[in-house]
Amino acid sequence: MEAVHSWWTVRGEGEATSSEHRIDVRFSPLVIHTNRNWKTAHSASTTRTNATFHVAVDGTEASSEVGLPPFKPGIYEGTAEDCRDLSIRFAYHLTFLLGTRVLASGTTSACRETLNLAQGGDGGGDGGLAIEPASERERILVTALRALDGCAASGRHPNAALALVETAILRCLSRAMGIPVPSLLDVCGGHQGPVRCFYTVGMAADRNLLAEDVRYGSGNTQFLKFKLDKDAEKALEVFSALEAEGLLVAGRRTVAIDANCSWDPEFAMDFLARLQKYLPHVYMIEQPFPFEMPFSEAAKVGAGWARFKDKCTECGIVVYADESMRTSADVAALRPYCHGVNIKLEKAGGYREAARAWKACKASGMGVWLGCMVGTALNCNVIVEILGLSDGSVDLDGFLLTSPGCQPCDPSFRLAEGPDGLKGCIELKVAE
Ligand SMILES: [Mg+2]
Incomplete structure (x- = not known):
């Protein structure tokens, strides 16, 4: 798959009409290799194609990456091809919005469609931000956001693709204005304390592979998240392996x-009974219920999942969806069945919807976990910008799950010892 590079030289607006400004945007596919066999109850894969996007305006630049798991209807919808498609349409829309200000422009892949204004050729508005752009560079980035919103209004682009372009634009705007991303989103005042990062251990084919993965993960963080399916014996094996390695504190x-x-609810209750000995070490259980729950009446299985939530509360365990x-619209329906939700930018469609979901969670007393897809350090760096939206637990472990050879950059954070003496606390690196 080919990269797509588009650029413009534009004249300033208003009093700045004599100034000239340079805009560059670039989509690139990013082939990633996982460090080990990555197996979940959904899928198994070792190679994937993620997508990256780069935005530069007058030398201020920022990048983004989205993790693109194997397609699952309604959950993981978005391929690198979708991201490439959006980047082409986005450039076309931006050209339209820049209008007669464009002095020169070029692209490596032109859009062959007529712009349909009825489908949101001009996204209009201010991009839903909490700020007023002051400089020409900032105004150009807000115009880019409007072009993206124009594309989104067509309803044809998956959220993962929208998240790719949106997060690069907003990271660039944040740098141009010299303010953090949460200030752009009006979500300051989130969690201020330490944030612990879980490492995800995939389902292993045998005990040796499991032990190897646990050792690798626990060398980086003492907080481990295990992928499990409907097999309590396997779960017991995981916990006995942790016990044998001295990893249960x-x-x-x-x-x-x-x-x-x-x-299902019966297995979930049985799981708690069989794993009773280990429950004091369990912090959270994620997505025990089917995806269709709570959206389909049939999938709710009576009040079984609400009872499971109550039982977990008694055990000091939180349940997260x-x-x-996916988006802020899902929060209220999930409340009877879980204590919180895992917000991921690829599912939400970007920072702005993640912020709306966070606000919905705060309004209804729900917790927030920030998660990543399998991606590189760049994907983690995009998420770490909104770290305060989490309630203190995240899994920004993509950079540990992907091989060193496919990292486009270093992580902007390290995993350090936290105030509780446990390793795995996110510590932001100080920019040099
Ligand atoms: Mg999950």
Whole structure:
């Protein structure tokens, strides 16, 4: 798949008409290799094609990456081809909005369509931001956001593709204005304390592979999240392996479980009974219920999932939704069945919708976990910009799950020892 590079030289607006400004945007596919066999209750893969996007205005630049898992209707919809398609249409829309200000422009892949203004040729508005752009560079970036919103209004682009372009534009605007991304989104005042990062251990073919992955993960963070399916024996094996390695710390809940939609209420209750000995180490159980829950009446299985939530509360464990949580519109329906939701930019469609989802969670007393797809350090760096939206737990482990050879940059953070003496706390690197 070919990269797409588009550029413009434009005249300034208003009093700045004598100034000239340079805009560059570039979509590139990014082939990533996972460090180990990545298996979940959904899928198994070792190579994927993610997408990156780069925005530069007058030398201020920023990049983004989205992780693109194997296609799952309603949950993971978005391929690198979709991202490339959006980047072409986005450039076309931006050209339209820049209008007669364009002095020169070029692209490596032109859009062959007529712009349909009825489908949102001009997104209009101010991009829904909490700021007023002051400089020509900032105004250009807000115009870029409007062009993206124009594309989004057509309803044809998956959220992962929209997140790719949106996060690059907003990271660039944040740098141009010298203010953090949460200030652009009006979501300051989130979590201020330490944030612990979980490492995700995929489902292993045998005990040796499991132990190897656990050792690798625990060398970076003491907080581990295990992919499990509907097999309590396997879960017991995981916990006995952790016990054997001395990784269960008395009085500390350092384990999370991700069932990836694979349980039913009976199994879930039975799981708690069989794993009773280990429950004091479990912090969170993610997406035990099917994706269709709570959207389909049939999938609710009576009050079974609400009872499971109550039982977990008694055990000091929180239940979070992941696949069932996509945008802010899903939050209210999930509340009876979980204590919080896992917000991922690829599912939400970008920073702005993630901020709306966060506000919906705060309004209804729901917790927020920030997660990533399998991606490189660049994908993690995009998420770490909104770290305060989490309630103190995240899995920004993509850079550990992908091989060193495919990293386009270093992580902007490291995993350090937290105030509780456990390793795995996110510590932002100071920019040099
Ligand atoms: Mg998950």
